[in-house]
Amino acid sequence: MRLLGAFLRLLVAGTLGAPPAPAPEARGTASAEPPVLTFREIWNRSFCRPLEQLVDVITEFPNEVEYIFRPSCVSLQRCGGCCADEGLRCVPVETSTVTMQLLKIKPNGEAPYVEMAFTEHKQCECRPRQDLMRLGRRRPKGRGKRRQDKMRRKGCELCGTPRR
Numbered sequence: 001m002r003l004l005g006a007f008l009r010l011l012v013a014g015t016l017g018a019p020p021a022p023a024p025e026a027r028g029t030a031s032a033e034p035p036v037l038t039f040r041e042i043w044n045r046s047f048c049r050p051l052e053q054l055v056d057v058i059t060e061f062p063n064e065v066e067y068i069f070r071p072s073c074v075s076l077q078r079c080g081g082c083c084a085d086e087g088l089r090c091v092p093v094e095t096s097t098v099t100m101q102l103l104k105i106k107p108n109g110e111a112p113y114v115e116m117a118f119t120e121h122k123q124c125e126c127r128p129r130q131d132l133m134r135l136g137r138r139r140p141k142g143r144g145k146r147r148q149d150k151m152r153r154k155g156c157e158l159c160g161t162p163r164r
Contacts, residue, residue: 048090050121051080057102060118070103070111076120083126094123 055076057069076098079090097117104114 079124088126092121
């Protein structure tokens, strides 16, 4: 809980424009160490956003496995990066279609150029994970009504008369 509170304070400080941490004093030597990346830079680089990714053509078109494509993978903008909570996932909220010309090599040796449509992610957002949401909606564990009825005694223990 303390970690979450500290993280939220850092997030609020970054959002409100808190001054960055002071840079270490430069020494008089010519062999300068690489600059230290600030928290804000690291956060902005790693947060959920569209990033360039190489995507395998066969992964996008699994019913085209009998063909060989050249190039075999294409560069697309896809959602990637970290969300502030493990219960969140980086997902696209805006997409667009981009058409690319590829070489499709058929088993008989023909190799025509074909145009293939791929989905690119334009805008990304951290949203609740679907798998965790489903787990949260399960019924509480316990004996169901039918099971309780079967387990109930059939008669009164003291007098031996059956229950209604």
